[in-house]
Amino acid sequence: MSGPVEAGRRTSLRTALDGALALMSVLLVTQMWLLTATLESDLAGHHDAAVPGVVLSALLFAGCAALLGFVRRLDRRMR
Amino acid sequence: MSGLDDSAKPGDGPLWREEFPVRAVDERLVTRRQFAKFLTLTSLGMLVGNAWILVRSLFKDPAPASVAFRIAAASEVPPGSVRLFAYPGPNDPCILIRTAADQLYAYSQKCTHLSCAVYCDATARTLECPCHNGRFTLEEGRVLAGPPTRPLPRILVERRGDDLVAVGVDLQVRA
Numbered sequence: 099m100s101g102p103v104e105a106g107r108r109t110s111l112r113t114a115l116d117g118a119l120a121l122m123s124v125l126l127v128t129q130m131w132l133l134t135a136t137l138e139s140d141l142a143g144h145h146d147a148a149v150p151g152v153v154l155s156a157l158l159f160a161g162c163a164a165l166l167g168f169v170r171r172l173d174r175r176m177r
Numbered sequence: 178m179s180g181l182d183d184s185a186k187p188g189d190g191p192l193w194r195e196e197f198p199v200r201a202v203d204e205r206l207v208t209r210r211q212f213a214k215f216l217t218l219t220s221l222g223m224l225v226g227n228a229w230i231l232v233r234s235l236f237k238d239p240a241p242a243s244v245a246f247r248i249a250a251a252s253e254v255p256p257g258s259v260r261l262f263a264y265p266g267p268n269d270p271c272i273l274i275r276t277a278a279d280q281l282y283a284y285s286q287k288c289t290h291l292s293c294a295v296y297c298d299a300t301a302r303t304l305e306c307p308c309h310n311g312r313f314t315l316e317e318g319r320v321l322a323g324p325p326t327r328p329l330p331r332i333l334v335e336r337r338g339d340d341l342v343a344v345g346v347d348l349q350v351r352a
Contacts, residue, residue: 115209122216129223136230141292143330143348145234148227155227162220169213 111176115169122165129158246343248273248283251336259297261286264332264343270294271332272304273341274315283332283343284318290325304329318349 136151207215248254248262260273270286274297284304286294293308303321304313311323318329333345 119209119213119216122213122220126216126220126223129220133223133226133230136227138291140230140234141287143287143289144327145237148231148234152224152227152231155224159217159220159224162217166213166217170210173208173210 108176111172115172115176118165118169118172122162122169125158125161125165129155129162132158243345248334248341248343250339251341252339254341256280257299262343265346271343272297273332273334274299276302276315281334281336281341282315282318283334284313284329285332285346288325289320289327289329290323295329 132151132155136147139147139151244265246262246264248264249260254260254273254275256275256277258275260275262271262273263269264271271283272286272295273281273283275281276299284295288295288306288308288311290306290309290311293306295304295306295311295313297303297315298305302315304315304318306312306323306325309324311325312321313319313325313329314321318331320326320328328349331347331349332343333347335342335344
């Protein structure tokens with residue numbers, strides 16, 4: 099009887115994994131936009147955007163790293 | 178994922194396969210974990226890029242404020258002509274346009290979009306950026322068209338005797 103339960107659990111874990119990967123992609127696209135915007139602002143001579151750019155980028159990277167940890171944990175549970 | 182065919186027994190295939198048990202199909206497979214790692218490393222690259230911009234802006238030489246710089250003698254820039262110069266530093270290209278005897282316009286030549294050099298279109302009375310078709314007014318340096326969002330920094334020019342002298346930069350940034 100554990101077969102369907104196990105299959106359901108694996109499906110939900112896989113969905114969570116896919117969701118985490120999708121979220122990571124969104125964070126990465128946001129970070130790319132942020133880098134472009136900061137560079138453009140800096141090249142135009144407005145250097146005041148550099149600090150908030152780094153802070154936001156660090157937050158987005160932290161989010162990506164946390165999601166990587168989540169993905170690895172789920173991946174281990176699926177094995 | 179060892180890359181080995183589970184059904185294969187040692188001795189079934191050629192010796193080189195036993196000694197080099199890697200299958201091309203498995204090598205091409207990207208697992209979710211590998212993809213997540215790739216995304217995180219790319220994210221780290223973006224962070225490094227942002228940090229580089231910060232370091233670059235922190236260590237950039239501050240522009241000397243209001244240093245007078247002789248551009249040229251007024252007689253060397255007749256009406257209808259353009260003169261290029263560097264102000265306030267040697268790496269800050271500027272453009273001086275004289276449309277009439279008493280009409281002088283000077284701006285930073287770096288487009289406020291991505292720092293391409295703008296040139297003067299005398300017939301349209303605009304400054305054009307050839308990279309992305311940014312366009313600025315000749316009289317104020319205001320953005321007319323294209324991707325730039327900020328006006329061109331204006332170079333303040335004074336006439337001292339027969340000399341045209343740059344005396345400052347107005348970034349024209351509105352609060």
